[in-house]
Amino acid sequence: MGKRIDDLMLEKSHKHVTCETCGALKDSLFCSLTGDELTSVDSNKSCSYFKKDQPLFIEGSLPRGVFCINEGKVKIYSRGEDGKEQIIHVATTGEIVGFRAMFSGEAYGVAANTLEESNICFIGKGDFLNMVDTNVNLRNGILRELSKELADRASFIKNMAQKSVRERLASSLLILDDIYAEDFINLSREDLANFVGTATETLIRLLKDFKDEGLVKTHVRKIEVLDKEGLIQLAGS
Amino acid sequence: MGKRIDDLMLEKSHKHVTCETCGALKDSLFCSLTGDELTSVDSNKSCSYFKKDQPLFIEGSLPRGVFCINEGKVKIYSRGEDGKEQIIHVATTGEIVGFRAMFSGEAYGVAANTLEESNICFIGKGDFLNMVDTNVNLRNGILRELSKELADRASFIKNMAQKSVRERLASSLLILDDIYAEDFINLSREDLANFVGTATETLIRLLKDFKDEGLVKTHVRKIEVLDKEGLIQLAGS
DNA sequence: TATTAAGTATGATCTAAGTCATTTTTTACC
DNA sequence: GGTAAAAAATGACTTAGATCATACTTAATA
Structure with missing residues (x-):
């Protein structure tokens, strides 16, 4: 046993x-x-x-x-x-x-x-x-x-009051990229959505856009930030 | 002089x-x-x-x-x-x-x-x-x-992430009613909108609804809370 | 390695709330 | 008290993003 x-x-x-x-x-x-x-x-x-x-x-x-x-x-x-x-x-x-x-x-x-x-x-x-x-x-x-x-x-x-979900996702990814340091960001889509403050479906759609734009790459659930500078631009102040 | x-x-x-x-x-x-x-x-x-x-x-x-x-x-x-x-x-x-x-x-x-x-x-x-x-x-x-x-x-x-503007306005009015204690709430519509986190026009429209519903009464710019209980209901948790 | 469940993805639809334009009211100041 | 400027209000229009339904993929467990 x-x-x-x-x-x-x-x-x-x-x-x-x-x-x-x-x-x-x-x-x-x-x-x-x-x-x-x-x-x-x-x-x-x-x-x-x-x-x-x-x-x-x-x-x-x-x-x-x-x-x-x-x-x-x-x-x-x-x-x-x-x-x-x-x-x-x-x-x-x-x-x-x-x-x-x-x-x-x-x-x-x-x-x-x-x-x-x-x-x-x-x-x-x-x-x-x-x-x-x-x-x-x-x-x-x-x-x-x-x-x-x-x-x-x-x-x-x-940020919650004034930024779009797209901007908030960019700035959230930057924050999380720092927290996960040398690792890829490792959160479920739902948790990420709950951090950004949006619906899970919306998050998934925007994340796909970010992939298409070459800002991030996904490894199944893990997220790799490819273009930090681009995200900074997108996130605004 | x-x-x-x-x-x-x-x-x-x-x-x-x-x-x-x-x-x-x-x-x-x-x-x-x-x-x-x-x-x-x-x-x-x-x-x-x-x-x-x-x-x-x-x-x-x-x-x-x-x-x-x-x-x-x-x-x-x-x-x-x-x-x-x-x-x-x-x-x-x-x-x-x-x-x-x-x-x-x-x-x-x-x-x-x-x-x-x-x-x-x-x-x-x-x-x-x-x-x-x-x-x-x-x-x-x-x-x-x-x-x-x-x-x-x-x-x-x-609240910002999950509540509607209507709910946030209700809860904001309750908070402000406490702060202004025995006085009427005395903020410009713009300041109130910036507290609730919405556009000034949206705030004015919702405030009118609240008036129609008997929740508040306006004295020019000042706002009197009439139905605290109603606002609490509306504000949710 | 099958089976189920959980997580991820996509599509279709609807509406809350933002934006811009204009009018009305209130306030401030010669 | 009259005029200008600021604030408040209303209308018309647009859209970001929520919701619901469903399909697909990965992970978990027997």
Whole structure:
């Protein structure tokens, strides 16, 4: 008899990712933590393996801590009345997810799911808030991060209100190309549509246009950006 | 010969609004400041009278401090390629405006203009950051505020992507009705359209429908909300 | 490797909402 | 108080993009 799924997950989760050796550390908000602090985080965190499309947290639940992405991708989204998702952000290696609701004391206004297999650590609310309170660099990093995101979302709103779907697709592909770095963009057509803010059918049609125009190339579901400059032109400001 | 405009402004600006007696204090992030801290803010701030549609700061400029609204309304907006404004937020009495860019160290990604005659105090960057560093309550208040706004903007994005203009107008009117509290909503049709994210003509047409349906009543440019419940129904989630 | 399900693609149709042109009303200012 | 300018309103027209129906392809699982 084969192993149970739980066993497999446990096995993978026991990769023993320690903060000290975490490849994502230097890109993360935790980069300013002292050796002692890191050791303390290490002993208070739990690291787990997530399969594709598993929830980290759901809309309306109360935050119990933060998630630190060691490896993988996570979509942050909110669901409309009709159930349609709007993806607000795609988080990647090194990012800390879910600390916003931590400060507001409110329930999550968004949900988070893995987009692919991921290794993600969890740090409890108390430990995290304690660190923020005592570590000036971490705190300033968070203030900076929150502010930057606020600016990002302002321009997201403007794009939604003023740009055509075609323009938004171009600018979305550029954003995703950065996030997926050396990999091809790897999102379902539906997720991509939910990021751009359009119907899946419309997205597919426009993506075909982009292919015909030599802007992108598709490898089944994966999308390769061929002409970054062209997309920039198309995306406008 | 009558007084020059500068004199009049000076006169009004010399209302001597002190933080201790500021009516907006209790609603503001500064409510947690100690007596000493307030005195220090007081001696380091400048308070000025702004006419209608004057800029507090413009997109792309570097922040030199924060603005505290003693009396009045301020629109926070961003301009698209074609010059069309997208209004992100309408700030009112008690709100502190412009502290987001302060933490990110970047230039303003948005602009701010008065929507009506306003009394607004200015606190320099150094003084403000200093207070944030030393006052735990203020700091936590700011973290909470930033987080809440982030959540607001996520739902703003979702609304833009998924709701019809009619639904967005309903929800915008509800938001504005809260902001204008006991007053009627007092925005130009163009500003309202730029808040809803639609063309001015479309806004005017829909507003007329709302009038016909008994949801609102207009007093020339001002808008009175008659049927809050009806608007809530219409706005959806 | 068959079978099913999920995801991707395409076609046909409809309408919400944008654009441009013009008129009416309100506001600002000599 | 009269005139000019700005804001609001209405009409006619056009189209981007949503929706629904259906076909095709890739992935999953027995």
